[in-house]
Structures are given as C-alpha cells and as structure tokens.
Amino acid sequence: MLITSKDNAAVKALKKLLSTPKRSDERIVLEGIHVCQAFLAQGGRPFKVWVAESSQMNLEIAELLMTLQTERVAVNRLPDAIFRELSILEQGASIIFEVVRPTETAWLTEGNAILLDGVQDPGNMGSILRSAAAAGVRHVYLNSTCVNPFSPKVLRAAVGAHFSLHIVEHVNLIELMGYLRQHGTQTIATSSYAASNLYDLNLNQAVAWLMGNEGAGVAQALIEAADMRAYIPMRHGESLNVAAAAAVCLFEMQRQQRH
Incomplete structure (x- = not known):
C-alpha cells in the first residue's frame, strides 16, 4: 500500500x-x-x-x-x-x-545474568544488551530507574540482541539477588572502590553482574547486598564507561567458564 x-x-x-x-x-x-x-x-x-x-x-x-x-x-x-x-x-x-512489545516477568535461575541499576543512556543500554548476547548471557534484569530498553534508540544500538535475551523490567534488585543466591548464583557488584580485582575472581559458577548508573554507579545498598564486589584494574583513569565495563566483565567470565 x-x-x-x-x-x-x-x-x-x-x-x-x-x-x-x-x-x-x-x-x-x-x-x-x-x-x-x-x-x-x-x-x-x-x-x-x-x-x-x-x-x-x-x-x-x-x-x-x-x-x-x-x-x-x-x-x-x-x-x-x-x-x-x-x-x-x-x-x-x-x-x-x-x-x-515483549513482556517478560519471570525470574530465571539457569545460567548467567546481568542486573542493571539506573542505566539511563540508550546507547549504553543497547551496547550492554549486545555484549550480553555476544557473551552468551541470556537473562537481563532492570530496575525501574533504567531507560526504556525497547525504545527505538536502544533497539538500534543493540542491533538485534534483544531477540536472544530474556529482559525483565521494574525489578527489585535486592530481592532478586537474594532469590538468585538461593539458587546458586553469585552476585558481583562492580565498583571502583571494591577490594577484589576482577581478574583474581573465580567465575566458574553462575554469575549475576550488577552494573550501575553512568554518573553515580551502583547504589550503595545494592553493593552491600551483593555477594562480592570487584573492580576492573586500569593503568590510567578511575573508571570505565558502564557499557565498556560490562563487556570486560562478561567476557572475562566467558573466558573462565569456557575452560
């Protein structure tokens, strides 16, 4: 027509x-x-x-x-x-x-996951979803302060990653972390002030990564609720863009779990 x-x-x-x-x-x-x-x-x-x-x-x-x-x-x-x-x-x-529009609500416990706290930039959200799909992570959970994951700009940035992911919105992340812990998944919060080096972690079990807002990072209450806290070692600068940090963590996990 x-x-x-x-x-x-x-x-x-x-x-x-x-x-x-x-x-x-x-x-x-x-x-x-x-x-x-x-x-x-x-x-x-x-x-x-x-x-x-x-x-x-x-x-x-x-x-x-x-x-x-x-x-x-x-x-x-x-x-x-x-x-x-x-x-x-x-x-x-x-x-x-x-x-x-997909409407997923179930909390799934098989495999790795990524939990997003207040990620606001559509480009960052799309890049994180794309990295998750590429690294074999299928479960993505967003709290209510995240950008709409199905907005046109996010969909464009993710280049089709949405269709291989289970994306759940408006999640209480503290409750979810407790639920995942009960089912054998360790939760790791990323923070520039953490004591553990990412590359010193044993990631050979199911992992749920907690990534935070572009400016404020992960909320302190969520950091405290996580099983572990880790930082990405860098030669220069204090922190990475959240999408870049997510990619580093997800592919280090994939590298360890492959072997």
Whole structure:
C-alpha cells in the first residue's frame, strides 16, 4: 500500500512510537536493515512494515520484502520525504517494523545474568544488551530507574540482541539477588572502590553482574547486598564507561567458564 499523506492515522501512530515511546506501548518499532533481519532470523513476525519508495531498490531490503511477501505480511510504502521525517537513522536506506512489545516477568535461575541499576543512556543500554548476547548471557534484569530498553534508540544500538535475551523490567534488585543466591548464583557488584580485582575472581559458577548508573554507579545498598564486589584494574583513569565495563566483565567470565 502506498500512503502519501503524513496526516494518515497510521503514519501519525508510527511517528508517536518513534518519537515518544512509552513502556505502556503494546508495540515497539525496529528500524534498520540489520535489526529487522535479526528479528526475522529469530522467528519474529512484524505487525506492520514501512519502507521508503527508493529504499525498495536496496538489495538487502528487497530480500526482506520478498521474505515478508511469502509470509503475507503487508508493507506500507511512503514517499521518501515523509519516511525521512519519521526515521531516526541519519542516512542510508532503511526499513521499519512495528512488532509486539515483549513482556517478560519471570525470574530465571539457569545460567548467567546481568542486573542493571539506573542505566539511563540508550546507547549504553543497547551496547550492554549486545555484549550480553555476544557473551552468551541470556537473562537481563532492570530496575525501574533504567531507560526504556525497547525504545527505538536502544533497539538500534543493540542491533538485534534483544531477540536472544530474556529482559525483565521494574525489578527489585535486592530481592532478586537474594532469590538468585538461593539458587546458586553469585552476585558481583562492580565498583571502583571494591577490594577484589576482577581478574583474581573465580567465575566458574553462575554469575549475576550488577552494573550501575553512568554518573553515580551502583547504589550503595545494592553493593552491600551483593555477594562480592570487584573492580576492573586500569593503568590510567578511575573508571570505565558502564557499557565498556560490562563487556570486560562478561567476557572475562566467558573466558573462565569456557575452560
């Protein structure tokens, strides 16, 4: 279907999902070739698809559209000017999926996890989710002060990682740490002021990593509730960006657990 008016009700609804996403939204928006490919690769089915007229000539997008056609998914085409007004990408051909927002609530005890306290930057959140998926961590728990993990900017930064993760929001992290401890998972809080060096830890059992806010770090009450506290040794500077710190910790854990 070709839609030529930006005042179309469906276009207005899409613009709202892109510009002012809410946790109460029943749908989320995926934009970009790679994140949409990842969604389909995990067996997802979009509710609506949007594409600029000129983007249909892009080979990767054309392949996506052919796949959607075989599954009888309707595609809405927009003039380039209208699509560009909606898009959150700065350049390049693009495609948009509207999909159902995941709603996970269960606390799972098998395997490693990452617990996030007040991570606010969408880029950091997306990078952490991407590192978690790459390191084989499947369980991610967020307290209520974290950024919306399904906002378009987070989804873009994570590049499809969401679809291999179990993400639970609005979690009381102290209660969760107690629950995980009862099931054999050790909780480790990261802090520049901790006594234990990350590389001296034995990480050969299930680990739940606790990462904190970009400015304040992990809340003191959470640090005290954790089983262990660790710092990342550095030659220069006092601390790492939270996304970088998460990647270092997760891949050190993966290295140890591989052997």
